[in-house]
Amino acid sequence: MDINLIFIAFYSYFLGSIPFGLILTKIFLKKDIRQVGSGNIGTTNVLRTGNKLLAILTLVLDMLKGFISVYLTMSFYENLTSYSALICFIGHIFPVWLKFKGGKGVATYIGVILALSYKFFLIFGASWIILSLLFRFASLSSILSSMIVFLYGYFFQLNSFSLLLFIFFVIILYTHRANIVRLKNLKENKIKL
Numbered sequence: 217m218d219i220n221l222i223f224i225a226f227y228s229y230f231l232g233s234i235p236f237g238l239i240l241t242k243i244f245l246k247k248d249i250r251q252v253g254s255g256n257i258g259t260t261n262v263l264r265t266g267n268k269l270l271a272i273l274t275l276v277l278d279m280l281k282g283f284i285s286v287y288l289t290m291s292f293y294e295n296l297t298s299y300s301a302l303i304c305f306i307g308h309i310f311p312v313w314l315k316f317k318g319g320k321g322v323a324t325y326i327g328v329i330l331a332l333s334y335k336f337f338l339i340f341g342a343s344w345i346i347l348s349l350l351f352r353f354a355s356l357s358s359i360l361s362s363m364i365v366f367l368y369g370y371f372f373q374l375n376s377f378s379l380l381l382f383i384f385f386v387i388i389l390y391t392h393r394a395n396i397v398r399l400k401n402l403k404e405n406k407i408k409l
Contacts, residue, residue, distance in 0.1 A: 220293055228300040231285045232307025232324060235314055236277040237262045240270050250314075258319035260354055260407075275323050278308065282327025290331065298380040301328045305384065309391060320391040322358045325384055329365060332377055340365050352406040355395035362388045 237257040241249040245265055249257055253264035259278065263271035282304055289300035308324040310316040329336035343361035348354065366381040389396075398404040 233311035278323035279327035286331035
């Protein structure tokens with residue numbers, strides 16, 4: 217096996233699996249975020265603690281780990297960029313340190329697509345804001361925005377990332393399966409804008 221594949225997998229997974237939401241809430245609030253709200257370690261659940269600063273920090277740090285992983289790989293192993301991006305993303309969702317129960321992947325996904333193309337980042341951001349203002353569901357906005365990025369990549373960006381963007385969309389659908397059920401049953405919590 218190529219030693220580069222092992223090396224990239226190691227740092228990509230390690231970066232992705234750092235549970236910033238859990239770390240920040242334990243340090244600053246003396247709480248286990250897994251015992252709050254939905255039990256998720258991501259930004260939306262950290263926001264449920266009432267601490268907006270920690271939620272913003274969680275978002276930024278979760279984005280940063282995705283960005284750094286992909287940026288490093290693009291700089292030294294460009295042909296393995298998609299491999300690194302996917303492993304980092306998977307690391308966030310299934311961190312070994314937390315018995316493979318991590319976040320839903322959206323913040324890390326945003327960092328990854330920012331490293332891949334600022335256009336992907338801008339399209340996701342604009343779509344998410346517009347959809348959130350229209351429907352006020354963070355989950356729905358994240359799902360649809362990741363789909364829009366994939367469609368944009370497939371139809372307008374002639375590069376090798378279309379398959380990766382599709383895989384991201386499918387995984388984001390999977391991680392939001394409980395939200396989809398709540399949306400269907402009209403029980404999903406709305407975000408306060």
